[in-house]
Amino acid sequence: MDLSFGNEYKVFREEVRSFIEQYKDKQPTQVALRGEESLAWQKLLIEHGYHSRTIPKEYGGYGAEADIIKSRIIAEEFSTAQMNTGLGGQGISMLTPVLLEMGSSEQKQQFIKPTIHGEMVWCQGYSEPGAGSDLASLTTKAELDGDEWVINGQKIWTSSAHVADCIFCLVRTEPEAPKHQGISFLLFRMDTPGIEIRPLIDMTGNHNFNEVFFTDVRVPKQQIVGKRGQGWLVANAILGHERGSLAPPDAAETRLNGVIDLMQTETIAGEKLIDNPVYRDRLVKLQGRAMAMRFNDMRLLSARINKNQDVKLAGMIVKLMSTELRHEIEGLAIDVMGETGLSFEDNPYLRGNGSWQYQYMFFLGLIIGGGTSQIQKNIISERGLDMPKEPKVTK
Amino acid sequence: MEFGLSQEQILLQDSVGKFLNDQVPLDKVRQIASGESSDAEVWQGLADLGIPSLLIAEEQGGVGLGSLDAVVIAECLGYHVTPSPFISSAVMAPIALMAAGRQDALAAIASGRHRVGIAFGEAIGARNDAGVVVDGTVLSGKCLFVLDADADAYLIATPEKNLYLIAADAKGVERNNLTTVDKTRTTCELILNNATSELVSDDPEVYLRTLDAGRVMQAADTLGAAQCMLDQAVAYAKQREQFNRVIASFQAVKHMCAEMVANLEPCRSMVWYAGHALDEVPEEARLIACHSKAHLSEVGKFVAKTATEVHGGMGFTDLVGLHYWFKRIGANRQLLGAPELVREEAARIQGLAV
Structure with missing residues (x-):
């Protein structure tokens, strides 16, 4: 077990931090599709290598060598500082990697640059x-x-x-x-x-x-x-990208910390919810699950650096477990608030801009989308445990 | 950066696994569980591999390895439901004695000749009729579900988090075996009647570090036991036929197995990290030990039930022997703090509870 990243990465982390320090107050508060401010921010992130980092310069990227640890450091620091990480969406997160791998050179030239710069959605x-x-x-x-x-x-x-x-x-x-x-x-x-x-x-x-x-x-x-x-091969390459990135573990922990804040401020009959042992036990239980997913994620990261590590099962379970976990974290926040947790849209008692209810439902969507939990279980059992497929129905 | 076991740890895992496969198969476990023989022979075999001396420093006659190495062993022992006093005598006692600067008993413990049992229940939270009162170094009261009914001495923790060492045959100590559902390891009660002991440590830190390590080892034991149940369930499903097909081809069965994998696989990383943190990340170790103990208790319970169900009626029989793993996981859940208690402790560590 060696969890140190070495001096090179210490220096890199400092660089990221000083960028954040410099631009923290200049970032757009919201990501607006095609908004001038958002596009300018996107351009700035790419120029500094904090977005489209490994995409070659000729296609409008930053052109750095792939370095999973640096990518992780950027993600960690941006997440901790709650920095705007720039544009996402299916063109950037799914099509671009596929074009890089399987596109013709004309397609790369034509599509990647405008896509990552948010000009082509x-x-x-x-x-x-x-x-x-x-x-x-x-x-x-x-x-x-x-x-x-x-x-x-x-x-x-x-x-x-x-x-x-x-x-x-x-x-x-x-x-x-x-x-x-x-x-x-x-x-x-x-x-x-x-x-x-x-x-x-x-x-x-x-x-x-x-x-x-x-x-x-x-x-x-x-x-x-x-x-x-060959379209099925191409599509599967993209789904692989999607499944891993739906519910990253640091987001789960950030939301759990949000639940703690909520429990320390929301009261019922004058008692803070954090002082209620039943709610508290649910919180700590979810913390344990989130922690297990964090270390699972570290193991997956490690396997991308150390090619001899076998993490087949650890990777297969991520979509299933992390989307279910997020749904439950958001659901706990709603239960903590009780009736107040029902607040929606223009309700003056809304907490966190209504994000708890929204995310609770949104993650149910993610449990279904991108390969339902049941399909994930088929994949785990058939490809992970080598259990036979359901026999075909003969008409 | 490398998150995982080292080559040496994988070799250790392989050699202990091989020994247990060859020398302590289920038949042997059955003999010991039924009382036909004691676990002494197994413990001697493990001693020949250096297991009781694993954590003891080289200058004290030990091997001087770390907590993650011990986690690897605990996982193996759980996988094979091995009868042995590993958690008490090879992990908790050496950690406590080393932390307290008590070196006199270490060489004997390292050789496997001297076994030290653990009586921490009364410090974690005494149950009905249990409790220890101290007058100087003279102990009275009752300790329940003490780990290892065959130990030569016991490390007793008091509610003040002080640690006392007492010989099993000391004057004023009465020891009675306590049968539990888990017959792969033994527990006993100690009835103390003005029994003279030695104070090992009055530093709560020593008690807590010992407890953390014990909890992580129990989590690792559950990880191994649950993995074995899962492996058995998948193997059984692939050969058992109903409706003219193997039951592993039914989605209902496949999904049960997939859910076990999905819950158990992240536990492996969690327990590894918990072992690593005991030595290398002291500021995180206690919280992670609590989370690991509680989380593995929950996942273990789920896997124990589900794997048994995959076996259908056979899972319920003594013949298949799956119940040894089921009961072992059940025991790990309660010993050294049930999950609700440990989660409450995790909340206190974070300042979320008083």
Whole structure:
């Protein structure tokens, strides 16, 4: 067990801290899509290597060598100081890594720079009404007509489709092939004729998801990532990125500290909730779970540096455990507040800008999205424990 | 940076695991549990591997390894439900005696010849009819569920967090075995009637460090025991057939196994870190020891139940022997502080409770 990062990293941490010190008061308080202030902040972060750190300079990134410890230090310091970490979203966190790995050089040149600078916003066209957990059964089809793909079908759960410039989309191009081998990964603009977007309001009241309908949408032939029929491989590379990053352990601990603050200020019949042993026990129980996830995460980090460490199972369980944990942390805060915890929207008794109720529901969404908890359990048992798949139903 | 076990620790794990596999199989555990033989032979075998001397400094006749090494051993012993006084005689007693600067008994402990049991229950919180009163170094009262019914001496903690050492055969000491569900390890009661003891330490820090280490070892023992139950459940599910297919192909069964993995795997990192912190991160060690003890108690309980259920009716039988692990995990949960008590202590450490 060696948890020291060495002197080089001590120096690096100091650098990050002095950046934070210098810019703490100059950061935008909110991340606004396409907002001038947000875009300027994004540019500043990239210039200093605190965003898009390992993306090559020629594609608009900072161009540093991949160093997992430095990335971790940046994340830790920004999180502790509650600094604005810049823009996220599916174009930045999911499409960009895939383009770097599998995109053509034209695609890299054309898309990565505007994407990471927040000038080109993406949405992801994966799920369909008939293809959720069984994503590979998707039926939106693309047929080649001359130099263009002609796309027909429907997507659902398309986050940010209503504000996105472009979509990365899974379509069936080889209807005769086995289901995993007949899918392709296309990129196209959302203002292409034939695209209709309908909002899908979620349980928090937010408009984030959409249904997207394609009717004879024509897309240039070369806007495919990878080869025809390879789309499933590309999509899985992205899902790997998504699962690990949904609920990082330091965020869970930050929220738990928020619950402690709440318990030290909220009272019932004059008694602080922290002084009530039943609520306190629930808090400490969750602290224990969060702590186990933190050390699990350290082990995963270590395995990325020390290639001989086997952490297959430790990695597989993260999405399942961390989303369930966050849902319960947020839920404890609501229980701590009792009736006050029901406050919503314009209620004057709202605590924490209503974030507890919002996150409580939001994390239920994350338990379902990106591979439900039940699908995660299939993956753990089948790929992790080598248990056989459910036999196919024969008609 | 490397979060994990060193090559040496993996070798240690392998050699102890091999010894336990070969020399202390379930049949041997059954013999000891039924009272046919004592754990003396097993303890001698572990002594030949240097286990009782693991934490004792080299100049005292020990190996001078650290708490994480002890965690590795505790995990192995839990995995094999090994009958042995490891937590009391190889971990808690040496830590207390070394911290108190008491070197006289260490060489004998290191050789495995001298066993020291642990009576901390009355300091953690005395149950009905239990409690110790001190007059100078003369002890009276009753200690319950003392670890190791075959020890040569006992380390007794008082509510004031003072530690006293007393020989098992000292005048005024009556010892009675206490049968528990966990027959892989022994406990006893000590009835003290003006028994003269030696004060080992009146520094609460010594008591607390000893307790922290004991709790981390119990967490590690539960980790090993739960891992073994999980392994057995997965293996059983892959060979047991119903409805013309192995039950491992049913999602209901697969999900039970996946949930066990999902809960248990982060515990491995937690317990490793807890062991590391005992020696290297003293400012965090106590809180993490409490969290590990409590969290492993909960996860262990879940795995013990679920793994038994995966075995169906066979899990309930003596034949399969799964109950040895179930009971061991159950005992680890209660000894040295049940999870609710330990969590309350974790709250106090953080200043969240008085």
